[in-house]
Amino acid sequence: MAKKDPTDLSVEEKLKTLYQLQTALSAIDEKRALRGELPLEVQDLEDEIQGLDTRIEKIQTEIQELERAVSQKKGEIIEAQNSVERYKNQLNDVKNNREYDTLSKEIEFQSLEIELCNKKIREAQARIEERKHDLEVNQANVKDRQIDLDEKKSELDEIMEETRAEEEKLKEKAHDLEAKIEPRLLTSFKRIRKSARNGLGIVYVQRDACGGCFNKIPPQRQLDIKMHKKIIVCEYCGRILVDPELAGVKLDKPVAEEKKTRKRAIRKTSTAPSKKAADANDMA
Numbered sequence: 418m419a420k421k422d423p424t425d426l427s428v429e430e431k432l433k434t435l436y437q438l439q440t441a442l443s444a445i446d447e448k449r450a451l452r453g454e455l456p457l458e459v460q461d462l463e464d465e466i467q468g469l470d471t472r473i474e475k476i477q478t479e480i481q482e483l484e485r486a487v488s489q490k491k492g493e494i495i496e497a498q499n500s501v502e503r504y505k506n507q508l509n510d511v512k513n514n515r516e517y518d519t520l521s522k523e524i525e526f527q528s529l530e531i532e533l534c535n536k537k538i539r540e541a542q543a544r545i546e547e548r549k550h551d552l553e554v555n556q557a558n559v560k561d562r563q564i565d566l567d568e569k570k571s572e573l574d575e576i577m578e579e580t581r582a583e584e585e586k587l588k589e590k591a592h593d594l595e596a597k598i599e600p601r602l603l604t605s606f607k608r609i610r611k612s613a614r615n616g617l618g619i620v621y622v623q624r625d626a627c628g629g630c631f632n633k634i635p636p637q638r639q640l641d642i643k644m645h646k647k648i649i650v651c652e653y654c655g656r657i658l659v660d661p662e663l664a665g666v667k668l669d670k671p672v673a674e675e676k677k678t679r680k681r682a683i684r685k686t687s688t689a690p691s692k693k694a695a696d697a698n699d700m701a
Contacts, residue, residue, distance in 0.1 A: 429645040438594040448580040455573045462566040476552045490534040497527040619657040621664040630654035
């Protein structure tokens, strides 16, 4: 049997298919709502752990650079000490005051270099200790966040496992229904559904009002909706409107109003004879 072209569907069939699609999508939304904020919490924890890992890498790199700097300064101290020893030995063989002054200045300069290197080493070591403390704190935070993440993921997987089969069936049903709807109408429906707060793109008329925004619908417009001659949208919220009967929804009749009307009718008929009796008494 040849597949029916979506454009060949009547307005009534289009509305019916759209409402069935909305029902399937709403059911999928309900399944996803069971997960609550868990997916967002899992994503936030994963992002936080990733940020902490990046921070840890930077701290480790900084510690390595500081340790290299300390090693370099220690090497410079050894070189300066060797120079000092060499210059001191040369002092024994000086021939004039000029050479003595020059060697003395070199010894003084190298001694200052040694002091400066020692100062740099102390500063670097203090910084290393500080960054190692930061490293421990961040590593502890990663462990804590990882424990939370594992718990959240386990909880989320458990919920998804319970709803996965039903959700897959609903997705398949929604996909089949979408194939029956012409692309332009489907695009409009999805756009309306996306902008709607509760995800409803098509609603039925309830108590003479839109089932989405609950604004009153004029009688003539309600009649047009029941005729199924064209697709009508709510002039307030933009949702597609459908007749409850077409949507397969049974609305309760206002029983209270019927009872009130019946009571009034009984009261009128019961008072009429008593009035006649009163008139007859007056005439007598």
